[in-house]
Amino acid sequence: MAVQVSVVGSGAEHEERAEAVGRLLAERGATVVTGGLGEVMAAASRGAKGAGGTTIGILPGETRAGANPWLDHVVISGIGHARNLAVVASGDAVIAVGGRFGTLAEIGFALTLERPVVVLEPGWEVEGTHRAATPEEAVEFALAAARPRS
Amino acid sequence: MAVQVSVVGSGAEHEERAEAVGRLLAERGATVVTGGLGEVMAAASRGAKGAGGTTIGILPGETRAGANPWLDHVVISGIGHARNLAVVASGDAVIAVGGRFGTLAEIGFALTLERPVVVLEPGWEVEGTHRAATPEEAVEFALAAARPRS
């Protein structure tokens, strides 16, 4: 099974960097897991697909509504915002790109579950996370820290 | 995106038929979604992988603990039995093979969400489900009825 890295965040202004993160992860053979919707989630998925990678989207609703078109596989969770837990738990590491309060919840859950978390600057400042200045640095750290949890 | 069919159930005595279901789904190009653990879930995944297919396991815990070795992708839900909702919601159709009370919950949720449900006999008798006598018949019906929900 390939390494899985979750990319979380939001904000249209962060899409370019999120796309680079997705592309770099795919080039390194990692599967990209996101919440499956727009902005950062869509950009990371688009970047990964452009590089021939694999993408999984864990959607909040009861149907595929809102899914971006760069997903290979969808998980339709039906549990709303609580799916944020599944998004980060499914990553062997987590990269946060931008983001508002939902991203904060994801960082909190990721740290609770002891997943390595990289925040691509600028972004939430939370103790226990690693800071990265560039997509390259974020991906490098995430893949070095990633390890399956069992 | 490939059609996704969820295979639910349990019981070691149903593994052979579950493996056939997984194999037939993979041969027809469908991705197999399960709860990611043993018995029917493992057998369906093994059958799909043996035929070159793709498998996704939606695990109940907070790690990969208990995951069977025939999964291409894991979703670590962290929500225990409530992940049964995600398992059936993620299928464009659902096939039940054997199973106990957890499977009954999955059938109930699948019908609530208007997913087509095939019960491979013998199995739970629930109005609103389709009955199939063989793995071939179950897969045939599931793929004919499957359609993405948005």
Added chain:
Amino acid sequence: MAVQVSVVGSGAEHEERAEAVGRLLAERGATVVTGGLGEVMAAASRGAKGAGGTTIGILPGETRAGANPWLDHVVISGIGHARNLAVVASGDAVIAVGGRFGTLAEIGFALTLERPVVVLEPGWEVEGTHRAATPEEAVEFALAAARPRS
């Protein structure tokens, strides 16, 4: 802490019996737990309140929208149908009155978690459940079988 009994089900035609169940539970000192919405859930809560009892509603949405007016306390779960798990898990025993597929999921979950389940006839026929012909019989059985799980 008082004994908690979950009342699940749906169907306007079952409201009168659900109200009797709620009333009888309250008269015996049990707290009534439901999914917090209409029909059977509302009727059971109304019955309990009419007898001076205590009611808890575990809602599926992210607000109080749809809550019936006979709830003392609401839990706003935000997890949609997955809250069915919490509804039955929170009962020291479960009584099903009428109901469709969501109720079937609840019966499946209740039996998975080894909660005693009484089906007030007519209703879903599931092995492992107790059958009751009247609200009195259902409540009598539920309270005799109820015990906190820890």
Added chain:
Amino acid sequence: MAVQVSVVGSGAEHEERAEAVGRLLAERGATVVTGGLGEVMAAASRGAKGAGGTTIGILPGETRAGANPWLDHVVISGIGHARNLAVVASGDAVIAVGGRFGTLAEIGFALTLERPVVVLEPGWEVEGTHRAATPEEAVEFALAAARPRS
């Protein structure tokens, strides 16, 4: 229905202040909602019960295991850390006392759902939250800001 205020947090060193928060909420007639376990959750519940108030605990597991003894009602969610969403969603306002990463997830979810959030200092510094220096100030603000969401 009484106003419901959720008290979140952790850390034995914060118990005294959490107990004061619970007591003050109860004196003002608010129901105290927590995650039902120890430390801050237990202390807030104990404070509320000592003042004759009402307490609800939303537990992560499938049984009452770990529940503190100052709960009037328990919701057994069965969804692990994802129950953090329900804890804050069920509050008309949220007060954070101490806390680690789980509390951060709760603050993130509370702000996502537009619940008023008060952080009793010292505590997580998150934009969009109100800061309070004392339990009195925290309770005052929470009750002034609390309003049911529908």
